[in-house]
Amino acid sequence: xxxxxxxxxxxxxxxxxxxxxxxxxxxxxxxxxxxxxxxxxxxxxxxxxxxxxxxxxxxxxxxxxxxxxxxxxxxxxxxxxxxxxxxxxxxxxxxxxxxxxxxxxxxxxxxxxxxxxxxxxxxxxxxxxxxxxxxxxxxxxxxxxxxxxxxxxxxxxxxxxxxxxxxxxxxxxxxxxxxxxxxxxxxxxxxxxxxxxxxxxxxxxxxxxxxxxxxxxxxxxxxxxxxxxxxxxxxxxxxxxxxxx
Amino acid sequence: xxxxxxxxxxxxxxxxxxxxxxxxxxxxxxxxxxxxxxxxxxxxxxxxxxxxxxxxxxxxxxxxxxxxxxxxxxxxxxxxxxxxxxxxxxxxxxxxxxxxxxxxxxxxxxxxxxxxxxxxxxxxxxxxxxxxxxxxxxxxxxxxxxxxxxxxxxxxxxxxxxxxxxxxxxxxxxxxxxxxxxxxxxxxxxxxxxxxxxxxxxxxxxxxxxxxxxxxxxxxxxxxxxxxxxxxxxxxxxxxxxxxxxxxxxxxxxxxxxxxxxxxxxxxxxxxxxxxxxxxxxxxxxxxxxxxxxxxxxxxxxxxxxxxxxxxxxxxxxxxxxxxxxxxxxxxxxxxxxxxxxxxxxxxxxxxxxxxxxxxxxxxxxxxxxxxxxxxxxxxxxxxxxxxxxxxxxxxxxxxxxxxxxxxxxxxxxxxxxxxxxxxxxxxxxxxxxxxxxxxxxxxxxxxxxxxxx
Numbered sequence: 001x002x003x004x005x006x007x008x009x010x011x012x013x014x015x016x017x018x019x020x021x022x023x024x025x026x027x028x029x030x031x032x033x034x035x036x037x038x039x040x041x042x043x044x045x046x047x048x049x050x051x052x053x054x055x056x057x058x059x060x061x062x063x064x065x066x067x068x069x070x071x072x073x074x075x076x077x078x079x080x081x082x083x084x085x086x087x088x089x090x091x092x093x094x095x096x097x098x099x100x101x102x103x104x105x106x107x108x109x110x111x112x113x114x115x116x117x118x119x120x121x122x123x124x125x126x127x128x129x130x131x132x133x134x135x136x137x138x139x140x141x142x143x144x145x146x147x148x149x150x151x152x153x154x155x156x157x158x159x160x161x162x163x164x165x166x167x168x169x170x171x172x173x174x175x176x177x178x179x180x181x182x183x184x185x186x187x188x189x190x191x192x193x194x195x196x197x198x199x200x201x202x203x204x205x206x207x208x209x210x211x212x213x214x215x216x217x218x219x220x221x222x223x224x225x226x227x228x229x230x231x232x233x234x235x236x237x238x239x240x241x242x243x244x245x
Numbered sequence: 246x247x248x249x250x251x252x253x254x255x256x257x258x259x260x261x262x263x264x265x266x267x268x269x270x271x272x273x274x275x276x277x278x279x280x281x282x283x284x285x286x287x288x289x290x291x292x293x294x295x296x297x298x299x300x301x302x303x304x305x306x307x308x309x310x311x312x313x314x315x316x317x318x319x320x321x322x323x324x325x326x327x328x329x330x331x332x333x334x335x336x337x338x339x340x341x342x343x344x345x346x347x348x349x350x351x352x353x354x355x356x357x358x359x360x361x362x363x364x365x366x367x368x369x370x371x372x373x374x375x376x377x378x379x380x381x382x383x384x385x386x387x388x389x390x391x392x393x394x395x396x397x398x399x400x401x402x403x404x405x406x407x408x409x410x411x412x413x414x415x416x417x418x419x420x421x422x423x424x425x426x427x428x429x430x431x432x433x434x435x436x437x438x439x440x441x442x443x444x445x446x447x448x449x450x451x452x453x454x455x456x457x458x459x460x461x462x463x464x465x466x467x468x469x470x471x472x473x474x475x476x477x478x479x480x481x482x483x484x485x486x487x488x489x490x491x492x493x494x495x496x497x498x499x500x501x502x503x504x505x506x507x508x509x510x511x512x513x514x515x516x517x518x519x520x521x522x523x524x525x526x527x528x529x530x531x532x533x534x535x536x537x538x539x540x541x542x543x544x545x546x547x548x549x550x551x552x553x554x555x556x557x558x559x560x561x562x563x564x565x566x567x568x569x570x571x572x573x574x575x576x577x578x579x580x581x582x583x584x585x586x587x588x589x590x591x592x593x594x595x596x597x598x599x600x601x602x603x604x605x606x607x608x609x610x611x612x613x614x615x616x617x618x619x620x621x622x623x624x625x626x627x628x629x630x631x632x633x634x635x636x637x638x639x640x641x642x643x644x645x646x647x648x649x650x651x652x653x654x655x656x657x658x659x660x661x662x663x664x665x666x667x668x669x670x671x672x673x674x675x676x677x678x679x680x681x682x683x684x685x686x687x688x689x690x691x692x693x694x695x696x697x698x699x
Contacts (some may be wrong), residue, residue: 013270013307038272041312044310044311044313045309045311048335190268191266
């Protein structure tokens with residue numbers, strides 16, 4: 001049976017990989033992002049390649065006032081939803097984020113915007129007693145580092161929010177999965193120095209869809225990042241604060 | 246947009262040059278940001294066509310969406326970064342095929358237009374650009390321009406075969422051909438020498454939709470140019486009566502995990518391979534069925550087969566010699582090659598049909614020969630210069646998509662329509678922003694060359 005899936009932040013490389021993996025199993029999709037020209041191209045591609053129905057519409061994570069109407073329009077197109085993937089994120093410029101006006105934008109997109117739209121999704125699925133929410137957070141949210149702590153703090157907040165949501169929705173049978181990608185070959189990482197074992201977004205997308213047939217709640221992708229982050233999380237703060245990371 | 250500076254090469258792994266890579270993911274980001282740039286799809290041209298030493302190279306690999314497939318009329322519109330490998334499974338199951346395909350499916354659609362690639366059906370159907378209904382070209386100022394044989398046709402025929410030097414190809418609309426099955430019906434005919442091979446390739450009684458010949462370039466004397474001519478067509482539903490005629494099983498792909506040492510391919514091993522191949526393939530006299538992947542893309546089954554030629558890489562020398570001079574020219578080329586004690590692992594001969602309208606397109610009526618020559622020492626380059634000389638003497642030319650080393654003078658002699666091309670270039674890109682290592686080597690589009698702008 002094909003399902004109806006909403007992908008928020010559908011123009012990112014990981015979102016494209018995830019959308020392709022859902023479409024490959026025959027699911028119909030609703031793609032959402034601010035960039036409608038790009039959405040139209042991605043939607044057309046998924047329709048041509050996989051023969052599934054793909055809708056799309058404009059969605060701005062930071063503009064929380066518009067979220068209820070947006071969700072309403074998604075339901076109007078698709079009648080019902082089986083799952084939601086939250087894939088948007090704004091890395092921003094950490095140097096510039098020393099100014100609150102910039103930091104605020106990073107938080108508004110990665111955290112506040114995510115909480116806003118996920119609240120609506122959670123309230124939709126809870127009474128239906130089915131459905132899933134996949135939230136793409138980041139390994140950057142596991143520990144604060146000087147190179148990206150504003151982004152990291154927002155993603156860390158998102159990870160905690162997803163954890164609480166999972167706890168709340170468990171009795172209703174609604175699945176909540178937290179994905180923490182390490183290095184993935186995306187626009188965010190292209191050209192960065194010191195990258196190793198970079199995963200392709202297509203492969204990460206497949207693995208994200210595969211988590212639905214497994215029981216894990218918090219998934220590092222690629223899997224070995226669980227061990228890398230285990231080490232990083234256990235470095236004592238007296239040592240960690242001296243490190244250049 | 247973030248960039249990554251690193252040494253890259255074409256498929257021949259020669260030359261290797263440091264370039265500044267940029268990889269847009271959104272169509273709106275596919276535009277010039279720097280003074281000089283060249284687009285690169287899958288990097289499957291062999292030499293320096295997709296390199297821009299110390300300059301910007303725009304990778305189109307993520308601009309790869311298929312936008313529209315009209316299954317009734319067989320028309321596909323797609324972004325230029327999509328590969329033929331991605332397109333094929335989508336169109337074949339709907340009963341359509343590519344109108345022209347090169348020997349690998351791991352090329353981008355944009356690359357097929359920029360190199361105006363040809364296939365085994367050139368003698369009937371011409372090259373790629375003749376089957377393109379239109380393209381969207383992104384110009385030096387970032388604007389988008391629709392071009393086709395009927396709209397902005399000067400710019401279109403400067404872009405077909407134009408090696409990316411008129412702009413970035415953003416979208417391509419392609420007319421497909423109908424097929425009844427995913428299978429090919431193939432026949433092989435052995436020939437004892439070059440003359441026989443030519444006769445086979447021009448005999449209407451044995452000809453087919455597709456034709457190509459493989460040459461054992463180690464055979465000498467009376468047997469010079471002995472080989473196997475291979476003919477084929479898309480099998481009809483009466484020729485292939487199996488279930489699911491449009492389904493082709495995906496092949497398992499193996500890869501060469503390491504570079505072969507440079508001595509691995511020597512005259513002895515190459516000679517053994519060629520003999521074995523000749524006897525095996527020449528036995529297939531009666532028609533047989535094979536799937537389209539094995540027929541069109543035998544080398545694609547081995548990923549990174551270019552590593553076979555070792556770290557120093559190889560040069561694929563592909564030239565065409567016009568009809569009347571072809572037998573004399575090819576004989577001279579093969580004699581020069583066998584006299585040099587260098588051998589080509591693969592030598593492929595193919596008959597070309599009428600010349601297309603692409604101003605820098607490679608094909609012309611006659612015969613084309615492709616040789617894979619490993620770079621073991623500098624001596625190879627003096628041999629190749631001798632081959633250039635023979636090609637020029639016989640009125641032929643070398644294929645830019647394969648080339649890494651011809652001179653600017655040879656280029657001008659081989660491509661007489663260059664002056665026409667330059668007129669279009671000077672209007673569309675007056676400050677010569679679209680440039681590549683190949684363009685600078687061949688002095689293509691350089692404004693300082695006095696003699697060009699007549």
